[in-house]
Amino acid sequence: MAIPLTSAGNSLMTEPLSAADLEEICAIIYKCSGMVFGETKRYYIERRVADLISQRKSQSAKDYISLIRRDWREAELLINSFTVNETYFYREQHQLACLSNSMLPDLIRSKGPGDRIRIFSIPCSSGEEPYSIAIWLLENWPLVDAYNIEIVGSDIDTAILQQAIDGFYGQRALSKLSSSLVDQYFEPESNRQRRLIGDLRESVTFAKSNIVDRQSLAALGRFDVIFCRNLMIYFDEAAREIAAANIHSLLCPGGYVCLGHTESMSRISENFEPIRFPEAIVYRDVGER
Template sequence: MSEEPGGQEPAASVPSEEELRRITAYIYRWTGMIFGESKRYYIERRLAHRIAKTNMPDVRAYLALLAGSAVEREQLVNAFTVNETYFYREEHQFAALSAQILPQVIANKRPGDLVRIWSMPCSTGDEAYSIAIWLLENWPLVDAYNVEIVGSDVDTAAIEQAKAGRYAPRALARLPATVIASYFEAERNHRRKIIDDLRESVRFVPANLFDRSTLPSLGKFDIILCRNMLIYFDDESRRIAADNLFDCLHPGGFLLLGHSESMARITDRFTMVRLDDAIVYRRP
């Protein structure tokens, strides 16, 4: 989860029921994410943070600002985004990627051809860099193909953190010491930075899976990792996301979801594939 904004919440920032409804409706319209009554404290904290940052006197004034400012809409979305991630999360899927998925992807390609992998949402870059590291360590053919890894997220602040490639020890806890030594440089306060060669090999761009207009410039992919995102959507949002994921895949391409997510109740457009290490979905 994202860190809580610091400081005390000002009394004027506590929204009425109608103001709360408007804020959550905006977030849903822009991102597809649902925030119900159980998340009230979470909503109020992040709303109070944005009100303080914009020097608005109360929620009513902030809503007026929000209605006319694309910049503030972006900042509000950033404030509500959940960024729980770390390196080698759900490692079994990376094992499936190198052992079973990529061999099928390259079956109809020649050495030197492009293999495109998309990490969405990429948050602060942990997953996208994990893909690059895993392939360098575990896929013998990594240098035989032109592998392009793209990370994208609706949270533009997280995208900037991903580009910087700096991480605290907690994010690296699952990485072997040899991997940390090979791909990270030591910095102050026990933090680490991705080495330049690796950082420059992964491209990060903002994109919103719920907004089709942000996706065409990304092109199509052979493999998409969209893990632990659909759990924040309602049924309608999931269908929109599923259709957009389908359209972003090449025919025969693979989609990897989080361990608690499934396409079975969302759409029948994908074919479920049972691998040794994971259940994945494929565009026919």
């Protein structure tokens, strides 16, 4: 597959990624994010790299790779272009029900009124997941006002984090919410969009981090519950083990992690045990520290 490149004279030319260039770009993506790409994803890779090469007015893939070597901010933009941000409000609602009906009632046995409960969403994409947690708890957990609940959303994609902070959403993102919830928590905007009300936007803190980079997670502190859904399906075994170890380091003892329905901690780490609640199967941290 050839990718379009813009030459110095602005004439359109085509130049396929060489095997070596493809391998180096994939290595950069893996080093920065843990995501695994290769020859089988050549078309997907070339389309995104072509756009970036054109934006930077590079003469070739080699020039673009040299630019990344000189300025690792370019690697950040590369990673942004490869992240998958498919999400919507109240996705996998059974896990939200498990949070309010099972996980939190278990966790507060060792807490007193007013104590902190910290919930982490990674990757949070454009904010639908952490904001869903906030709305769900307001609507479905009677003790929501009795505890100091902190919700943190994090993603490696800096552009999508800004969208989360801004809080604008279209009809597709809101399609699983009842009209009464939409009217209660979202203000009408132009272009058939809604904006999350200010109080809810302020209830979630957003920060950039990378689940396979412990240093980027260090300042976030410990959490009682972590939602890390449909991320490790993009990793190889080595990256999954790193991610699981970092999740373990982020969890309070006895804390819970929620994964996507095709993912399992049991095959990755001995630090977690599966817990079958009525609403969902989640994983509890049992590892030593």
